[in-house]
Amino acid sequence: MVSPPFIYALLLLAAPMGAILLFSFWTQDFLTLDTTLTLNNYREFVEEPLYGVLLQRSLIIAAMVTLVTVVLAFPIAYFVSFHVAPERKSLWLFLITIPFWTSYLVRVFLWKVILGFNGVLNSGLLGLGLIDEPLTFILYNANAVVITLAHAFAPFAILPIFVALERIDRSLLEAGQDLGESRLMTFWRVTLPLATPGIVAAVLIVFIPTIGDYVTPRLVGGPNGLMIANMIQTQFLKLNNAPMGAALAVIAMVSVSVIALVFVWLNRKWLRVKQ
Template sequence: MQTDTARGLSLISVPFLYAVLLLAGPLLTILVFSFWSQDYLTVDRTPTLENYRAALGEPIYRTLLLRSLGIAGAVTLITVVLAFPVAYYVSFRVHPSKKPLWLFLITIPFWTSYLLRIFLWKVMLGYNGVINSALEGLGLIDEPLRFILYNANAVVITLSHAFAPFAILPIFVALERIDRSLLEAARDLGENAITTFLRVTLPLAAPGVVAALLIVFIPTVGDYITPAQVGGPGGKMIANFIYELFFSLNDRPMGSALAVVAMAAVTVVALAVLWLGRRLGGAR
């Protein structure tokens, strides 16, 4: 037993140290920095909570954080709502021999660079872009739409497309694990298609839905590239301002405090999603 334990510890020691050095180390550094203060190039290492008071009290910081949470929530909701029917169709309607092909097609967006996809959406949503040109050509609008680029709407549209495969795949896996005999039993007991879905399919698929919600929500809150390219002033998110604090305004402690506050907010939302998922899964 001791030999097996030693062998197991030796196997996990390298990845554990790797995780500590490259994950926990930077997080700990950010946490320590958040309690310091900086005046241009001079860092005062005297512990202080002033950065957190500013992060929670200044209107600009609250606005950016709430905007980031709102955009991430909208992206998550839109992505999961649109991903569920796709995953359901592939799981329940597509022949088993053709499912690998469908999954292959779903993952095609991963073949191209994330930055390239953002640029493509920037071209499509532009004032003279593909969407506006098509709508004008069809006579549906008289002048180009201005609300689909350089604002929060553009960020939501771009991120919803970028994270769609991340939502489809976990939902599909959860649906594939459902015992089809349970659905047949529900129909035999008098349930119709809607009540069978609500009382059997959806609760059993809850782990996949929760996984999709978290996989989409967590990275979108801290996304930097998309708001920088298509967001404009009205679509700027918390990650963009943290970047400016670190590299433009030279205030790393304040940027670290904002990063910690953002991580704390994401943690609270993630725990709430897990709790709701557990309630939904236990409702069957």
């Protein structure tokens, strides 16, 4: 029974990643592919400052998207779990998933219209007299990328947090208040630690794919909002240098993996301290 999914995962996950790893040790001169194993691509990454800048920017943007998404998602998940009647929770979850009804590209283009120089946001603020001239810092930069990606990944953060909150035994909260704790301290010492698995899942679900997003930075990021995935795309499709693109992909995957493992380790350490 395990064999079919194992073979499926091996062919569609392990094999492509192995191919990318192998490609990263090759070199290519336009149409000529040299299969001699070498570290030239990784050496070029170290020597070329642009790659490091893009990777650093990507990690910062991904961290900001994750922070904004999870911070905004937690109150929504908490409200649906604790303050919505059980018979209405399915309706709320249904409404939360409505953004998935439209194409990802359509949603990005809509944010481009909203944040544009003459877009909905600037026009509304100008009409209300809150600003004298259109805001320029909300489009074609990292801010636009953070806003767009935070909206795109919001349901991915809300749902795992909601599931974790739903699993909390409500009698534990009542016991905390019966023992003299305030609502705030009960939340801090009972609700939040028990919801941590959902928060960790939300962080990983949002942070990991954000690094690999290249559509949003290309459409709304401008020159100052491009990320490492855009350079990987350029290496593969425009510069015809698949080995260098593969090396960048491997470095990005390793960076994300290390950060994710460190985050999980710190989370476990924090939970042990709380206990």
